Amino acid sequence: MRIDIISVVPDLMQSFFAHSICKRAAQAGLVEVHLHDLHDYSTKKHKQIDDYPFGGGAGMVISVEPLSVCLDSLLEQRTYDEIIFFSPDGIVFKQGLANQLSLCENMIFICGHYKGIDERIREKYVTKEISIGDYVLSGGELAAAVCADAIIRLIPGAIGDEMSALTDSFQDGLLAPPVYTRPAKWNGMEVPEILRSGNDKKIEAWRHEQAVYRTQTRRPDLLESNE
Numbered sequence: 001m002r003i004d005i006i007s008v009v010p011d012l013m014q015s016f017f018a019h020s021i022c023k024r025a026a027q028a029g030l031v032e033v034h035l036h037d038l039h040d041y042s043t044k045k046h047k048q049i050d051d052y053p054f055g056g057g058a059g060m061v062i063s064v065e066p067l068s069v070c071l072d073s074l075l076e077q078r079t080y081d082e083i084i085f086f087s088p089d090g091i092v093f094k095q096g097l098a099n100q101l102s103l104c105e106n107m108i109f110i111c112g113h114y115k116g117i118d119e120r121i122r123e124k125y126v127t128k129e130i131s132i133g134d135y136v137l138s139g140g141e142l143a144a145a146v147c148a149d150a151i152i153r154l155i156p157g158a159i160g161d162e163m164s165a166l167t168d169s170f171q172d173g174l175l176a177p178p179v180y181t182r183p184a185k186w187n188g189m190e191v192p193e194i195l196r197s198g199n200d201k202k203i204e205a206w207r208h209e210q211a212v213y214r215t216q217t218r219r220p221d222l223l224e225s226n227e
């Protein structure tokens, strides 16, 4: 998988991709993340990338030109399965979409800033608009990092135990059950006996029961819409 991320502040994401699961996946040759600084595609003096909005109003808008130059140069080099723009007006990112995007070979992520990007870029190039929640961030970079992390960890081999991505919360529409490690007794609190019983069938049944209970008590909405 290859992800090209276009941003006005790529440094913000540099350290994120140089650590964590993303770094391991990159080292294993499973993913390539390329950060592009939009300023490098500006043809204006002082590498300006934004301008005042037509019709007036507060804030600046990222101009068509640096974005279209950057996108055209990427599109000339390879085909992309998705060109994603991060925005609060997008569809809300959920596990189902992460699963779907983990099957893509090449994707472009566009991070907005200021008041947004010129609408014509969204019309001409963007194939999906994604929001990570009903709140406004200062830019799309954190949203892009969140989505990249959720997607990359699903690539087979990206995390040590492949099973563990499949047993994540949400993969079966349920939150994950509680987990414990040694010591079995701590501060008067004991790990449930069943987890130490060695009876795999009973353990699986207990985990499922706990997952259902957790979901019912914390996120009953998940039981209604299994997206």
Ligand code: ADE
Residues within 6 Å of the ligand: 086, 087, 088, 112, 130, 131, 132, 133, 134, 135, 136, 137, 138, 139, 140, 143
């Ligand atoms: N850019 C600004 N706010 C955002 C959000 N909630 N999700 C995705 N991108 C954003």
